[in-house]
Amino acid sequence: MKYGPQKIEKKWQKKWQQSGIYNTSDNVDKPNYYCLDMFPYPSGSGLHVGHWRGYVLSDVWARYKMLQGYNLLHPMGWDSFGLPAENDAIKKGIHPRINTKKNIDGIRAQLKEIGAMYDWSREINTSSPEYYKWTQWIFLQMFKKGLAYRKMMPINWCPECKTGLANEEVIGGKCERCNTDVTKKDMLQWMLKITSYADRLLYDLEKLAWPTKVKTMQSNWIGRSEGSEIVFKLLAPDGKEFPLNVFTTRPDTLFGATYVVLAPEHDLVMKITDKEHLNDVKKYIEAAREESDMERTSETKDKTGVFTGAFAINPVNSEKIPVWIGDYVLVSYGTGAIMCVPAHDERDFVFAAKFNLPVREVITSGDSKKDSSGNLTEAYIEAGEMVNSERFNGISSEEGKNRIVEWLAGKKLAEKTVKYKLRDWIFSRQRYWGEPIPIIICEKCGEVPVPEDQLPVLLPEIENYKPSGTGESPLAVIPEFVNTKCPKCEGPAKRETNTMPQWAGSSWYFLRYPEPSLETKPFNKEQLSHWMPVDCYVGGIEHAILHLLYARFFTKVLYDCGFLDFDEPFKKLFNQGMVCKYSEKSGKLEKMSKSKGNVVSPDGLVERYGADAVRLYELFIGPPELDSEWSDRGIEGVYKFLRRLWDWTISSNEKISSSESQDFTRQLHILIKNVSERLEGFRFNTAISAFMEFINFAFSENMKNETLKLESVGKVIILISPFAPHLAEELWEKTGHKDSVFKASWPVYDEKLTEVENIEVPVQVNGKLRATLEVIKSITEEDIIKLALEKENIKKFTDEKTIFKKIYIPGKIVNIVVK
RNA sequence: GCCAGAGUGGCGGAAUGGCAUACGCGACGGAUUCAAAAUCCGUUGAGCUUCGGCUCGUAAGGGUUCAAGUCCCUUCUCUGGCACCA
Structure with missing residues (x-):
């Protein structure tokens, strides 16, 4: 009987659907586990092998959890409102409602090919009125x-x-x-x-078992910055006075402020500009408006700005300094105005040099870079000792920060504040x-x-x-x-005729799956508490900020409103790496995408090798969190392995007995151990290697005539079932089991059974391998070193030398140190 | 520029500080075959070798250690994120 994936895969997909084995029910006597994929937007171009990766990964994990006895929720749905879906419709000239439905049908069919254990009875769709009512x-x-x-x-x-x-x-x-x-x-x-x-949003990141990369990205995006607002007095040319708040993280450099810059859009600009400069200022504001954000904030861009004709009074020394406008000051951050200390800020230094504004050093340090006449050649931005700062001279800049703010705060001219990059x-x-x-x-x-x-x-x-x-x-x-x-x-x-962004529906969809057809509420708080937060969330890194930040925000708001009793949606997050392939167009290794012309469709591969082989190759290709390169030949290896596993199981039927060799039992327990540990560590690629090693052993010469226990063969089938569910079900049935393999439980191993009596111990001289010894495991240090020193090749390196250290790490290694 | 992550055979990759290159692909040799495909067996880091072994080898250089791909320092390259945020 040959391995024929095409037939058995169809058979089991049908059976699963009929039996509803993956449909989740509440109130069962098992712990709940919520395993979620980032739901896709229904694209028109269908799935490629890159999309499969995350889905396969989460499915293996979900099936493993099911076998461990959890009541599993593993749903799927459609992020079908918003730009991606609409742009696809416009491109094809088909109404979005019709096009979206068509695309969903296509992708659903493709997803079913994977053989994942989705509970399709819970499918949700963000563009359906029953759903968006609640958005x-x-x-x-x-x-x-x-x-x-x-x-x-x-x-x-x-x-x-x-x-x-x-x-x-x-x-x-x-x-x-x-x-x-x-x-x-x-x-x-x-x-x-x-x-x-x-x-x-920043501090709760600490609670999450997320990749540090994503946490860092979110924390950078939020961009918390502690500083102070300082009040300058603005003198308009007509004699009017206005308070001007500037934000700074360096109040210790306040005595070095030699000018002030406002964002061109700042409210006060038109109120303080004098007649002489009005034209230039207007022109500058106009030009700044025309520029894109990219042009405006590019760091390589020359600093530009114009003088307004007005002056500001520095609150620490009542000095009168000029007020400029410049587009390097952003109206949307801080107060939209800055005090400029060219001696201790790189940007201000460049601006001052260009417009010939004075530079006054107020922080001194041996590390400052100066020319022969003692002028700074670049801004010194580190800490140091304060100078030119009147009564603060001689104290450290760190201490000065607080002292200056405290002093000004007493006069209501300064206040400690926190600013964020987040808008x-x-x-x-x-x-x-x-x-x-x-x-x-x-x-x-x-x-x-x-x-x-x-x-x-x-x-x-x-x-x-x-x-x-x-x-x-x-x-x-x-x-x-x-x-x-x-x-x-x-x-x-x-x-209101504006609509919500694509990210609205996806910011709470995970709350809907536990009861997707609830009509009176978006979700049921009590029931949600049994499922949420999501135990494992799997998706691409591209959502590190957008979706994942928005979803956290929605969850916190709903928590504050009393609708939820948790305030973070996703406990554990896993980002699968991208699947890349050489692109003829760009001549580079790139992420698979239609526009780059380097996509590999799973359809032909499923037809030829079966979904189980494609699943296995998606995992075997490399560590799941790293990007990987698709190789068209690579799948042959895992396909061959599946066929060998099939052949071995089928032929084992004739060898079933009540006993088996100790060797086999040991290899089986090593397999259970390796697969379990590697699954736990999300090391799916090496879990498959463990299987390959096992099957190589099972086919080895001395196993040819050995008998096997039926129970052991069954364990192997259970172990492979999360990876190759169709093959496992078929083999499970063929070995005489009635129920689904996914009703079985995950095998446990016995550490003692994985161990051997005789071990091979490498012997080194001065850290270099010179021989190996075969000894009983319990050998003493004394005995093994004696044996080692008797070895021919060891003698060669120890004779006529002084042995001054002998090391034996039990079961691992012997090292003789000589001189 | 700043912050992450990575750099190991021809290739994808494996290694709780303890035999570097598991597993797979490819290549080579053999078996089977009229032949090919498929399958099976063997070899496969480089160099040297008296075939016992020896030397070198995980981006480069240094350090810690009996022992370093792994830990520490310096440098280079690649990928990703941030990038006038005061």
């Missing part, structure tokens, strides 16, 4: 708490996608979706106050395919939430779904949608 509901809870607000502001605008974007969606100045340069546009925007969660989340999209924001704008009552019993606000069916590019959503031209009554005053009012 809207969550938005309203945020609105009620003041966490969702509308504001006119210059936002990131993608001219290609014709929509505003969140900061997180701008990667290196380009749109995350289409790689187009992002520009600025003033727009009235819905914002989510994620900044008020900055501290908790509020721009939440409106000027696009059709998303959740309508459930707000009604009434002239009298302002922004009025749609009453909860009127949710969902349905996305209307429209012909022209393409983005307009005007800054309005395509919904804005549908009078039946826009015109409505104010829920408060009953007067005529208009609906």
Whole structure:
């Protein structure tokens, strides 16, 4: 009987579906385990072998947990609202609703090929009204708490996608979706106050069993910075005075401030600029607006700026210093204004050099770099001793930080503050395919939430779904949608026509799976407490900031509202590496993608080798967390292994007996040990190596005529079942078992049975291998060293030398040190 | 520039401080075959060899140790993230 994966895989996939073996039930007498894949957006180009990797990995893990006796939740769904789905529809000229459905059907079929144990009865879809009703509901809870607000502001605008974007969606100045340069546009925007969660989002990272890389990325993104706000006095040319707050992390350098720079967009700029400089300032502001963020914040760019004609008074010494504007100061960070200490800040140093502004050293150190006449040749930014700072002279810069702020604070001219790089989340999209924001704008009552019993606000069916590019959503031209009554005053009012971003639905979908068809609530708090947080979350590193930060934020908000009793969604996170392949187009090894023309489709491979072989190769290719290179030949090796395992099991049927050799028992227990330990450590590639070694042993000459216990053969089948579930089920049945192999339990090994009587011990002289000894395990140090010194090749290296150390690490090694 | 991670045969990769290169691919030799594919067996880091072995070898250099791919320091290269955030 030959291994024929095509037939048995179809057979078992059908059986699994019929028996519902993977459908999760509540209230069973087992501990719960929630294993979650990042759900995909329904792309039009289908799955390639790179997509398989994460799904295979989580499936192996889920099946292993099931065999360990857990009640498993392993669901799947569709992130079907938003840019990716909509752009695909526009490209094909098919209405997003129809196209999305078509794509979902395609990917679902492809996912089923993997043979994963998804509970398909819990499938969810973020673009279905039953689901997005609750996305809207969550938005309203945020609105009620003041966490969702509308504001006119210059936002990131993608001219290609014709929509505003969140900061997180701008990667290196380009749109995350289409790689187009992002520009600025003033727009009235819905914002989510994620900044008020900055501290908790940062500190709670500590609680998470996540890769440090992701934690570091999030913590850098949040960008907490402790410093102080210092109040300068601004003197306008007409004699008016304004307080000017600047943010600095170096109040110790305050005596070295020789000028002040405001962001071009700063409110005070037009109030303080004098007539003489007005033209230049206006021109400069205009030019800064035109520039993309990328151009503006590029570090290689020359520093630019203009003088306003106004002066500021430094609160520490009442010195009058010039006020400039410059686009290297960002209006959205800190206070949008900085004090400049060219002697101790690299950027200020460059700016001062260019515009010939004075440099005054106030921190001294032997490490400062100076020319022959004692002038600084570059900014000295480290700590040191304070000079030129009046009464603070001679104290350390570290101490000075506090002393200066305390002193000024007494005069209400300084205050310690914390600033973040994290900005509020721009939440409106000027696009059709998303959740309508459930707000009604009434002239009298302002922004009025749609009453909860009127949710969902349905996305209307429209012909022209393409983005307009005007800054309005395509919904804005549908009078039946826009015109409505104010829920408060009953007067005529208009609906908000912006939609939510792609990330809205995915920020809480993991809360929906435990009871996906619940109609009265988004989720059931009591029941959720038995499943959440997710025990193991598997997905790509590309979501390190976007999705994973947003999902944490949503969870914390819902926790604060009392809807949840946990405040972090994902306990453990695993990022699988990307699958790469040489691309003819770029001539480089690159991540598989359609545009690079280097995708490998699993379809043909499944047909030829079977899904189990593809699963195995996805794991065998390399360590799961690292990127790996796809080799078309590599799959042959694992396929050969599966066939050998099949042949061995089938032929073992004729050798079944009540006894087996000690050798075999030992190898079996070593296998159980290795596979268990390597699975626990997520080292799937070496777990498979362990199997290959076992099967090589099982086929070795001296095993040919040995008898086997049926129970032992069964254990091997259970061990392989998470990796090759179809093959395992078939072999399980063929060896006389009635129920599914996944109803069995994971074998345990006996450490004693893995050990041998006789061991080989390497013998070194001066750390170099010179011989090996075969000895009984319990040999004493004295005996083994005696044996070692008798060895011919050891004598060669020890004769006529003085032995001054003899080392025996039991069971490991002998080392004789000579001189 | 800053912060992570990585660098091991022809290739993918393996090694709780204890025999470097497990396992797989490829290559070579053999068996089987009219022949090929498939399959099976053997060899496969480099150099030297009296065939017993010896020398070198984990990006480069140094250090700790009886013993270093593994720990420490310096440097180089690659990948990813951040990048005028005051």
